[in-house]
Amino acid sequence: MRFRLQRPILLAALALAAPFAAGGAEVREEILVIVNNHVITRKSLQQAVEQEHASLYRQYSGKELDAKLRDARDKTLQGLIDAFLIEDKAEDLGIKQNVNDEYIRGIIEDIKKQYSFATDADFERALQTSQGIGLEEFKKFQKRQILNQAVMSREVFQKVAVEDQELLAYYQDHRDEYRQPSRFRIRELVVAKGAGPAERAAARTVLAQIQEALKKGTSFEDLVREHSTSPSKATGGDLGWIGKGLLRPAIENAALGLKPGEVSGPIETDKDTYIIQLVSAELDLVKPFSEVRPQILEKLREPKAENAIQNYLQNLRLRSNIRFNVPKEQILKGS
Numbered sequence: 297m298r299f300r301l302q303r304p305i306l307l308a309a310l311a312l313a314a315p316f317a318a319g320g321a322e323v324r325e326e327i328l329v330i331v332n333n334h335v336i337t338r339k340s341l342q343q344a345v346e347q348e349h350a351s352l353y354r355q356y357s358g359k360e361l362d363a364k365l366r367d368a369r370d371k372t373l374q375g376l377i378d379a380f381l382i383e384d385k386a387e388d389l390g391i392k393q394n395v396n397d398e399y400i401r402g403i404i405e406d407i408k409k410q411y412s413f414a415t416d417a418d419f420e421r422a423l424q425t426s427q428g429i430g431l432e433e434f435k436k437f438q439k440r441q442i443l444n445q446a447v448m449s450r451e452v453f454q455k456v457a458v459e460d461q462e463l464l465a466y467y468q469d470h471r472d473e474y475r476q477p478s479r480f481r482i483r484e485l486v487v488a489k490g491a492g493p494a495e496r497a498a499a500r501t502v503l504a505q506i507q508e509a510l511k512k513g514t515s516f517e518d519l520v521r522e523h524s525t526s527p528s529k530a531t532g533g534d535l536g537w538i539g540k541g542l543l544r545p546a547i548e549n550a551a552l553g554l555k556p557g558e559v560s561g562p563i564e565t566d567k568d569t570y571i572i573q574l575v576s577a578e579l580d581l582v583k584p585f586s587e588v589r590p591q592i593l594e595k596l597r598e599p600k601a602e603n604a605i606q607n608y609l610q611n612l613r614l615r616s617n618i619r620f621n622v623p624k625e626q627i628l629k630g631s
Contacts, residue, residue: 328627329373330619331380336373341627344372369628379440381612386443389450395442400435403442452604456597463592467585474588478540480577482551483516483533486526487569503562503569516559516573525568534575547572552579 325337345368352364386392404419413419420431429437467474487503490496506519520533528535540548547570550560554574563570620627 326622328620328622329377330617330621331377332384332617334380334383336376336380341373341376344376345369348372369630373624373627377613377618378609379444381609381616382444382447383440384616385451385612386447389447391446391450392443395439395446399442400439403438404431404435448605448608452608453597453601456600456604458593458596458600462596463589464585466592466596467588471582474583476578476581476583478577478579478581479537480540480551480579481537481575482535482547483520483573483575484526484528484535484547485516485520485524485533485571485573486528487523487571488525489567489569499569503571506571507562510559533573540579552577 325339327335328338328341329336348368348371349365352361352368356364383392386395404416407413408416408419411419411422413422416431423429423431423434427434485506487499487506488495490499502523506523509519510516517532517534520529524533526533542548543551544565546563546565550563551572551574554560554572556574556576559573560571563572
């Protein structure tokens with residue numbers, strides 16, 4: 297089950313990916329805050345704040361943007377602190393050891409495949425363009441994101457109670473969300489009309505023979521294999537499942553007027569005559585509650601979890617060693 301992380305924590309994780317990296321050598325930075333055994337430097341905070349500002353400028357404008365910018369530094373600092381606290385909690389829970397380099401490498405390969413990046417270099421160029429970070433920083437960001445999701449899911453999200461009555465009520469009120477696309481399955485028997493009078497007469501004779509054989513109980517599939525001029529004769533005319541609206545209206549309307557196993561009369565087109573048999577139909581079906589229950593549970597848990605998340609983070613802060621080397625008021629002023 298995936299959990300949607302709060303944005304300050306995500307941005308913090310990205311900023312913390314390489315707070316000391318510069319030219320491949322470690323650079324001493326002014327330490328603003330010590331969080332357990334981790335440090336937040338002035339540089340890492342500034343990187344996170346700049347990323348948050350850039351995101352806010354893309355989303356907001358005017359007075360709303362001004363209000364968001366006023367709170368950005370405070371929220372980003374707290375996000376940096378919380379990212380370290382959750383990382384330590386992941387280690388305590390035994391989660392961190394499972395999110396190893398091989399696991400992260402698999403995620404990177406999946407992303408490359410999804411977006412058609414042939415090499416790591418291609419992917420890294422895209423990262424530099426879109427996010428201003430390299431591949432190694434992105435790997436560290438992915439690791440922190442996964443740890444955040446795992447901790448929040450285990451410690452908060454799964455513990456939020458949702459009554460079965462709530463789940464069922466949501467299902468009843470939102471049945472259209474779980475409606476399956478209508479589809480049907482037919483067998484076709486196609487007889488070419490022919491170009492000249494003799495061929496047309498021969499076609500009519502074949503159709504008469506087919507209809508007579510159907511009356512006597514001959515298998516429709518056998519008749520397809522014997523008489524159909526369509527390539528589908530190799531499968532007994534079975535076209536597989538077809539979404540509603542994909543066939544010619546005359547054929548589809550005929551199919552939807554049949555019961556499973558029934559055979560239509562001749563259906564004329566410009567060049568051919570069709571006879572079809574309905575194999576099965578799934579029309580206007582809604583997925584059963586048992587199938588969609590996990591999705592509904594996750595959807596209803598998320599808003600309920602917001603207060604629980606804040607309480608959980610507050611408890612983590614109280615139980616942790618957080619020390620400000622520079623007074624918080626000065627940090628928030630940027631001095």
